Amino acid sequence: MTALLALDRLTRRFGGITAVDALSMRLEAGEIRGLIGPNGAGKTTTLDLISGLTAPTSGRMELLQTDVTGEPAHRLAGRGIRRTFQNLKLFTELSVLQNVMIGLHAAGTTGVCDAIIATPRQRREEEMMVQESLGALATVGLADQVNRPASALAYGHRRLLEIARAIVARPILLLLDEPAAGLNTSEAETLVITIRRINAQGVTALLVEHHMDVIMAACSRITVLNYGQKLAEGTPGEIRGNDSVIEAYLGRPGLEERISAYA
């Protein structure tokens, strides 16, 4: 199998802090990869780097064997890397449909003059964008909310709208930043089914999540970050039994005994 995305010692420093430290990672086409780690481990920065919202300090990133290191976000979006945001970044004043249509920006070509003259090309493109967007909204189950303002949606639905906006352009790589945050158990289960359905359409996914049941249910492989470095990588079963992962999440074994010894 060829790697869809290959990170080679990708590093991002903010002043004195190294948020992502020489991270090397390969995503195979078609997989759902989980990215986990304690708070501040560099998960969101990793997504920012892959989606181009932050430029790497050093290292290299390849998408389908093409060097895309340091490319800006809009160009990477055009190459098929799309993402959702942990703290929802919807265009709240616009309708649900318009939000998703902006996701198709890179798929369109019409400009100012086309719009003012209302050329046939413009009308065809608008029609295409509406149809594609309705399709994406149906995929996530928001087909009945199309004309509401995004700000009127319930919290869970806003999360789904983020996903619809990210998948509408049929990306090759979908980055999901804590899509289950704030969802209840049944909503999270529906989310896993939705992610699997999107993946079945040929979209590789990288999933950052704190809900372990979502990660374990959705992912084929998991990468664990700690202090910006890769701590472990493997199948859900391997990760669950990995000592260093347990240590990073729960602290050093025996720590509690030592603390109680001093008390």
Add this chain to the structure above:
Amino acid sequence: MSARPQFHAGYLWAGRIIMLACLIAVPILYPQKYVVHVLGLAMIFAIAALALQVLLGFAGLLSIGQAAFLGIGAYTSAILTTRYKLPFELAFLAAGLSAGIASLTLVPITRLRGVYLAVATLGFTIIIHLVLLNEEWLTGGSFGILNIPWPSLGPWSLKGETAIYYLCLGVLVVTFVALHRLMPSRFGRALQAIMLEEDAARACGVDLTYYKSQAFVVAAIITGFAGSLFAHHSQYLNPNDFTFWKSIEIVLMVAVGGIGSFAGAVTGAFVVTLLPEFLRAADEYRMVIFGSMLIVFMGLGHRGLAGLFSTFALRVLQRRSLAEHASAHGLTR
């Protein structure tokens, strides 16, 4: 931020057509030179306010530099028609073009955000004003340009206040319709995406610098057209017509009318241009009145006169539909 109040599109278009009918009727019903002149001026500023609305209301870019584009358009048109005797149509197009080209110098500052961008555009106005004032070989310096001819369209010469009034009305209507088509398009959505969530816009594939620059260019071209009309409407240009106060007045028009509404921008332009004419006696208090209006409107939530009107009208409509509903219910019972 909550969503904007929504009207049935039919009501909106009915309102616009009534407004248009009123504007068409004025020179016929009140054929006084002064009234027609001042209303013509209001429409010219309405065009400039529409252009700023694209920047401020849709892309979230506060430009205090619009008077510069107005001035560039006005002087281009005036110089081409007086010195080079070019026909008005060509000068008009050149005015839009030259303002558009001048706005390209603003491309580097589109990286700036909020206040920094506003201050940079303010600097641009000041520079252009100084150029107009000091480059006497080109602009006539503080004497300005005299005897700018009436406009013409092909074989027709548009002499007199009424003719140029209808020309301004025509350009205003075309601009209004064009912008109404532009905003629900790929371009318009990209601008709104930038205003509402910059990172999300980038992640959707929107090139920020490109679209912000394009917004500036579109706004500058429209303002340049307004400048050309201004030159031929006053028939005399002076650099002091294009100081940063004029820029601030254009911002006032949009803010008073309602940020995010094209009809609001037009209304705001009429209010800001016409109010001093009604308050001739209290001319010194003009800015005080505008200042207070601005504070009140901003306090009411940045939708200006358009926001107040739509809230009021929606309430009336709602009440009426409730009443209709109730009476219909009563009848079936």
